[in-house]
Amino acid sequence: MDKILLATLSNRTRFKALHPCIPMDDMGTSTKWLIGAYKTFFDKNKDADNVDFDVLVSMVKLKMKDTDAAGPALALVEAARKMTATPAQVQYVTETLYEMALAGETARMVNAYQEGEEVDLSYELYKLSMATRKLLGTAAETLFKEPDIHEILAEQKRDEGLKFRQLCLQEHMKGLMPPLSIAFCAPVDSGKTSFLADAMTFMAPQCEKLWPGRPILWFSNEGVVREIWPRLYSSALGKSGDILGDMTKEKLYASYAKAIGGDRQKMKLLDVHGWGLPQVAALIEELNPIIVVFDMLANFKLPGAEKKHEKMETLFQEVREMAAIHNFIAISTVQVSAEGYDMLYPPGTALKDSKIGLQGALDIQIMMGKLHAPEYELIRGLSLPKNKRKVIGKPSSMQAEVIFQPDIARFIDQ
Numbered sequence: 001m002d003k004i005l006l007a008t009l010s011n012r013t014r015f016k017a018l019h020p021c022i023p024m025d026d027m028g029t030s031t032k033w034l035i036g037a038y039k040t041f042f043d044k045n046k047d048a049d050n051v052d053f054d055v056l057v058s059m060v061k062l063k064m065k066d067t068d069a070a071g072p073a074l075a076l077v078e079a080a081r082k083m084t085a086t087p088a089q090v091q092y093v094t095e096t097l098y099e100m101a102l103a104g105e106t107a108r109m110v111n112a113y114q115e116g117e118e119v120d121l122s123y124e125l126y127k128l129s130m131a132t133r134k135l136l137g138t139a140a141e142t143l144f145k146e147p148d149i150h151e152i153l154a155e156q157k158r159d160e161g162l163k164f165r166q167l168c169l170q171e172h173m174k175g176l177m178p179p180l181s182i183a184f185c186a187p188v189d190s191g192k193t194s195f196l197a198d199a200m201t202f203m204a205p206q207c208e209k210l211w212p213g214r215p216i217l218w219f220s221n222e223g224v225v226r227e228i229w230p231r232l233y234s235s236a237l238g239k240s241g242d243i244l245g246d247m248t249k250e251k252l253y254a255s256y257a258k259a260i261g262g263d264r265q266k267m268k269l270l271d272v273h274g275w276g277l278p279q280v281a282a283l284i285e286e287l288n289p290i291i292v293v294f295d296m297l298a299n300f301k302l303p304g305a306e307k308k309h310e311k312m313e314t315l316f317q318e319v320r321e322m323a324a325i326h327n328f329i330a331i332s333t334v335q336v337s338a339e340g341y342d343m344l345y346p347p348g349t350a351l352k353d354s355k356i357g358l359q360g361a362l363d364i365q366i367m368m369g370k371l372h373a374p375e376y377e378l379i380r381g382l383s384l385p386k387n388k389r390k391v392i393g394k395p396s397s398m399q400a401e402v403i404f405q406p407d408i409a410r411f412i413d414q
Helices: 002-009 012-021 029-044 053-063 067-082 087-114 121-136 149-158 192-210 225-237 241-245 249-259 277-287 308-326 357-361
Strands: 180-186 216-220 267-271 291-295 329-335 364-369 379-387 399-405 410-413
Touching (some): 121 277, 180 192, 180 308, 192 225, 192 291, 216 225, 225 249, 277 308, 308 329
Parallel strands (some): 180 329, 216 291
């Protein structure tokens, strides 16, 4: 095993991918030393794709003056020099190291759980297993493979991805492509759910075109989904509830299906009061969604978080990691704090139970503000304190007024 391991690690990309997984305490003295020598070699020779064994021989002789002590290390170097790992051997070493790392981390978590630490064991083990499964399905060489830059630039030029209905957002944000973590932040009773209904019904046909068959999941623990469904239908069809109520069931369902891209089951809503992220993660793995709405994220349970701001930041980090593993767009709602009340454009730090900590786990932060004066009852202000999808030639941030149409759950450009 040692010789195959050393032959496998002699390539830079494989070394970078696998080195953290090596159980160094279980390695023999010579093997451990040689792995350290590999690391030293790659650190000092940034352009080298493979280990130069002549350099390693010199390193052994310089480090170990005693011929008897140097003998085993030199023999290992020569054995590794002569041996070329076959693809099957590389795969065997890779899978073995990843699984050993999984076993070690699993044991650490189980011990912490048994010693009384607040560990959501099922969820942590799920995350570990998912990450390992993803690695096992990827050759080490491809982990650091440079993508086709021309393809990326062409994609950006085409501006592929999902767009919001509002032109002000379209003009400053490139199309949304997974994985992404987005926070939509607004005060109480300002139209958060209606804005989500507007966005999801506008994006649904785009999703069906770009990622056919992948659903949109909406997890609600603030209101109840029974109250959200009418707003979805109103937003999709641009008609108020009283008009929709006069339509026959067949016509209503057919019109709704057509408006959201043809599949009436595209959007799946679920009440998740009292849930934690582990239960959500299981559904995400099973259903393979393209968009997941967390409304609202702060209400999800999270064992071990003592302070509210720590809980918020951890929840956003967990959602971002989940989005990366399952390749979806996460949209999480956040309540604006008192600092941002009675403002069209509240600052990006005006967030309940957090300031700036959660922004590090975000790709896009959309703020929506409102003024309490009666003449501004239906005016909302949209702004972008953080925007990693900025359009070339446009500033990443922007401020714009939109008109809220509550009866049809839509927000129209001013």
